[in-house]
């Protein structure tokens with residue numbers, strides 16, 4: 257870990273290396289890269305200014321700030337680096353997930369008291385890694401960290417690179433990810449407001465979302481897809497009502513309502529992964545709603561229930577919900 261002397265040793269080594277390469281010509285940066293770099297610098301400055309009390313005098317402290325920040329955070333990221341029970345996060349994955357701005361975001365969430373430590377990874381997906389974290393009070397939280405670059409995106413780059421309309425591509429992509437994460441946070445709050453069973457949203461900073469952890473000390477809750485429920489009828493009705501309240505009250509359509517995105521916790525379903533949920537005025541909201549209902553009905557049928565899509569859809573649209581109030 258980067259304790260003081262180790263840090264000094266590393267930076268010294270780097271300085272020596274740089275000295276040796278000093279005369280080599282720097283490769284030219286493209287206009288986009290220059291824009292991205294300038295944008296990154298502005299963000300870093302704004303971020304550091306936000307950490308300082310009055311905002312003044314932070315400049316000369318900048319390097320020191322970084323140094324302390326990364327030392328603090330590395331101590332709190334022990335589990336993530338593979339010291340814990342999950343060894344699969346090697347240095348490469350670590351670097352992929354925790355780029356500079358992501359580390360700063362995690363640091364901000366830590367200094368705001370939203371989360372204290374990141375303990376170990378729970379799941380990795382194409383778009384995000386999810387980690388188990390702990391608050392100062394010892395409560396478990398789930399920390400979903402969205403990747404800010406991915407293979408899909410890299411494929412797209414070749415089609416738009418060099419097109420002047422897409423200047424500062426990296427920045428644009430990053431901004432899109434941030435918007436997406438804030439959307440997931442907002443959707444969680446909106447569903448929760450109507451008493452729906454989703455994890456409580458606890459905080460968001462750029463591409464990092466903190467929410468209530470669903471599971472116990474040994475493991476996160478299993479997905480509905482992987483469990484055998486005793487009373488499928490009750491679960492089916494509960495999930496149908498979830499869709500109905502979401503549509504009629506919260507005016508949201510989940511959009512990816514599969515048994516992979518429903519956790520089974522304390523003998524009841526908890527719905528996750530609401531980033532793609534759309535409001536009812538979205539042009540595709542009805543199409544998504546039909547798809548969500550179909551997924552649920554297919555699950556019900558696999559459980560041996562006599563259910564069908566047409567009935568379920570009418571239920572979702574018209575189920576009387578006068579008893580449901582905002583909480």
Ligand SMILES: Nc1ncnc2c1ncn2[C@@H]1O[C@H](COP(=O)(O)OP(=O)(O)O)[C@@H](O)[C@H]1O
Pocket residue numbers: 378379380381382383384386398400455467468469470471476477479516517528529530
């Ligand atoms: N709040 C949570 N508590 C416990 N586990 C979670 C939580 N949120 C997500 N997970 C775990 O992380 C996995 C991926 O999360 P999800 O939100 O579905 O992201 P993705 O977009 O990658 O599918 C889930 O299948 C689940 O195992």
Ligand SMILES: [Mg+2]
Pocket residue numbers: 516517529
């Ligand atoms: Mg998912």
